[in-house]
Amino acid sequence: MIKVVKLNKSFGNLHVLKDIDMTVKESEVVVLIGASGSGKSTLLRCMNFLEIKDEGDIIFDGNKIDPKTHNLNKVRERVGMVFQHFNLFPHKTVLENVIEAPVKVKKIQKSQAVEEAMELLNKVGLVDKRDEYPSKLSGGQKQRVAIARSLAMKPDVMLFDEPTSALDPELVGEVLITMKQLASEGMTMVVVTHEMGFAREVGDELIYMHDGKIVERGNPKDIFSNPKMDRTREFLSKVL
Numbered sequence: 001m002i003k004v005v006k007l008n009k010s011f012g013n014l015h016v017l018k019d020i021d022m023t024v025k026e027s028e029v030v031v032l033i034g035a036s037g038s039g040k041s042t043l044l045r046c047m048n049f050l051e052i053k054d055e056g057d058i059i060f061d062g063n064k065i066d067p068k069t070h071n072l073n074k075v076r077e078r079v080g081m082v083f084q085h086f087n088l089f090p091h092k093t094v095l096e097n098v099i100e101a102p103v104k105v106k107k108i109q110k111s112q113a114v115e116e117a118m119e120l121l122n123k124v125g126l127v128d129k130r131d132e133y134p135s136k137l138s139g140g141q142k143q144r145v146a147i148a149r150s151l152a153m154k155p156d157v158m159l160f161d162e163p164t165s166a167l168d169p170e171l172v173g174e175v176l177i178t179m180k181q182l183a184s185e186g187m188t189m190v191v192v193t194h195e196m197g198f199a200r201e202v203g204d205e206l207i208y209m210h211d212g213k214i215v216e217r218g219n220p221k222d223i224f225s226n227p228k229m230d231r232t233r234e235f236l237s238k239v240l
């Protein structure tokens with residue numbers, strides 16, 4: 001679904017991504033872990049073309065994406081992204097948030113968009129909140145709306161950048177359950193998280209990044225029980 005080849009990205013003199021190679025297969029859940037500043041968000045943002053790589057290739061569904069010639073908005077429609085801070089439209093209701101992009105960007109009929117949005121709200125357990133404004137929701141509910149809103153564009157891949165990091169501890173579980181359900185339905189996902197339980201249980205592959213490089217990758221259970229690299233061991237000893 002996504003192939004990243006020798007990706008390099010710098011901000012000024014700061015070399016943030018160094019020769020990143022990565023493959024995300026259809027229906028696979030890849031979990032990215034690593035210390036703050038190791039380049040996880042930048043990697044996700046490059047995969048969504050919110051940042052443009054300096055060198056290397058991003059191949060999406062078999063097509064090498066050239067930012068100069070491809071319509072990046074069209075590519076972005078197929079790659080959903082959920083952020084730490086939910087970025088809902090505060091002056092729109094839950095339902096309006098979910099139908100906004102399908103109606104405005106995809107030009108889908110409003111009645112159809114509402115029907116699909118209701119299915120998604122049902123999936124994330126928030127049908128009864130359809131007419132509420134985001135300010136009336138808990139953080140966990142807001143994040144579930146953000147997930148529904150992203151799904152409304154029918155993406156092929158979902159990228160999650162620390163989706164539970166801004167939540168009170170008691171609200172983390174409900175968002176993880178929603179993500180787990182999505183994974184079990186076969187959604188292709190790349191997830192940056194500090195939730196090691198989720199990584200172990202749901203991840204097909206775990207990637208540990210340090211200082212812009214991939215240090216270790218493999219089956220999450222194998223890495224947690226027996227990390228090969230000292231750096232991975234050191235990191236895991238702090239977070240497990």
Ligand code: ADP
Binds near residue numbers: 035037038040043
């Ligand atoms: P992580 O998500 O793993 O914490 P990031 O990808 O956010 O790491 O950041 C990696 C490095 O790149 C950090 O040193 C960060 O300060 C820097 N960085 C990220 N975005 C920008 C930017 N837009 N301009 C300059 N530096 C940036």
Ligand code: MG
Binds near residue numbers: 040041042161
């Ligand atoms: Mg980050």
